[in-house]
Amino acid sequence: MAKAKTGGTRSYLRGRVGSDVYSIGKDAKGNKQQIVRSLAESVANPQTIAQMRGRMIMSTIMQAVSQMSVVIDHSFDNVPAGQPSVSEFIKRNYALIKADVAAHPESDNIFGLNLYGEKGIKQGAFVVSDGSAANIAGVVVDASAKTLTIALSSGATVKDLRTALGLAADDYFTIVAITADAQFVYNRFHVSQTIADTTVISADTLGSLFTIDGNVNVSFALSGSNIVATLANMSANYGIIVSRKSSTGYAHNDCTLAAPSEPQFNASVALATYPVGQQRFLNGGAEAGGSVEPAPVVNPIEITNLKYNNETIQQGGTLSVTTSGNNHPFTFDAAHVAENGGAKVQLSSSYSTLTNPTDLLTVADGDNTVAARTWANDTSIWFVPTSGEPILLSRIIEGGD
Numbered sequence: 001m002a003k004a005k006t007g008g009t010r011s012y013l014r015g016r017v018g019s020d021v022y023s024i025g026k027d028a029k030g031n032k033q034q035i036v037r038s039l040a041e042s043v044a045n046p047q048t049i050a051q052m053r054g055r056m057i058m059s060t061i062m063q064a065v066s067q068m069s070v071v072i073d074h075s076f077d078n079v080p081a082g083q084p085s086v087s088e089f090i091k092r093n094y095a096l097i098k099a100d101v102a103a104h105p106e107s108d109n110i111f112g113l114n115l116y117g118e119k120g121i122k123q124g125a126f127v128v129s130d131g132s133a134a135n136i137a138g139v140v141v142d143a144s145a146k147t148l149t150i151a152l153s154s155g156a157t158v159k160d161l162r163t164a165l166g167l168a169a170d171d172y173f174t175i176v177a178i179t180a181d182a183q184f185v186y187n188r189f190h191v192s193q194t195i196a197d198t199t200v201i202s203a204d205t206l207g208s209l210f211t212i213d214g215n216v217n218v219s220f221a222l223s224g225s226n227i228v229a230t231l232a233n234m235s236a237n238y239g240i241i242v243s244r245k246s247s248t249g250y251a252h253n254d255c256t257l258a259a260p261s262e263p264q265f266n267a268s269v270a271l272a273t274y275p276v277g278q279q280r281f282l283n284g285g286a287e288a289g290g291s292v293e294p295a296p297v298v299n300p301i302e303i304t305n306l307k308y309n310n311e312t313i314q315q316g317g318t319l320s321v322t323t324s325g326n327n328h329p330f331t332f333d334a335a336h337v338a339e340n341g342g343a344k345v346q347l348s349s350s351y352s353t354l355t356n357p358t359d360l361l362t363v364a365d366g367d368n369t370v371a372a373r374t375w376a377n378d379t380s381i382w383f384v385p386t387s388g389e390p391i392l393l394s395r396i397i398e399g400g401d
Contacts, residue, residue, distance in 0.1 A: 054387030077131030112263030187214030
């Protein structure tokens with residue numbers, strides 16, 4: 001039950017009435033104001049096509065993350081290593097897969113998609129690194145032969161090898177690929193520093209030229225004066241990541257895997273396996289026919305510390321602004337945005353629904369600021385995730401001068 005609190009000539013409510021929760025806050029001038037927040041009547045899981053499409057995309061990405069984390073958890077420059085880097089991978093590739101699904105639902109898709117409950121990485125044109133480093137030089141890849149060839153002149157030395165590759169002594173290059181049988185393969189190459197720069201490359205010195213680390217075997221041979229590295233496993237869905245040493249750490253190049261020719265499955269096939277609008281068996285649906293793989297665990301988006309003009313306000317409540325003092329910013333903290341595919345803040349022309357939205361901000365994990373503007377009466381501000389339902393941040397009304 002809501003209780004009234006009287007102050008001066010006006011009473012304020014605190015508590016719940018039906019689906020509305022009343023509290024007492026302050027406006028931009030520090031004066032008391034009534035705040036009303038509507039409770040969600042229930043947590044809906046309607047299993048709409050849009051909802052299942054989002055789950056299909058996220059399932060595909062999370063299966064990729066499970067195998068690629070050895071690389072992608074530190075491959076995005078200016079993003080902290082670990083979960084922030086993984087979140088950057090998720091954010092970028094969610095947008096790419098979503099666009100691919102919309103543009104190529106039945107053919108010519110460049111990402112394979114996981115069926116409902118299916119495990120294993122799918123081939124796709126994933127962005128796997130981003131940075132300022134230059135790409136590798138002097139390497140020719142033949143995916144069908146599973147070879148990397150480095151062209152050298154007769155009598156080339158170890159120093160000539162580094163020059164041909166465009167690498168310094170502390171630099172690396174790593175070839176990564178996704179195979180058709182759902183394997184993520186990778187091998188890191190480093191020109192050995194234990195062998196003198198003046199050493200001439202020959203059959204006798206070939207075996208000591210590189211330090212190799214990865215999950216597939218590599219063998220070396222000379223073809224004339226060229227070095228040929230043969231990998232035990234490889235595919236045309238590959239890329240080469242360069243790691244260049246600097247005084248502040250390592251910089252990486254921009255690397256997107258080459259698009260596969262026929263990735264499995266396209267959206268029309270994969271989406272049909274997701275339970276769009278279906279009921280479980282006890283609720284009238286068909287038998288599942290075995291165990292169902294749970295959806296990948298993704299932390300829900302969190303919104304905290306919502307403020308207007310540096311004053312804390314109630315999320316989903318009503319903000320009374322003065323006609324002469326309503327040109328202030330909104331700020332808030334957000335978490336788990338990237339791993340859910342991103343989000344925007346939008347301004348609605350309606351007080352209660354998201355109508356004729358105007359983009360105000362692309363949300364990032366951490367601190368966010370919606371720039372100051374003159375906030376119109378009877379409008380509202382919404383947090384709109386890429387996948388999921390919009391969240392009301394605040395309704396706006398004018399409260400006088």
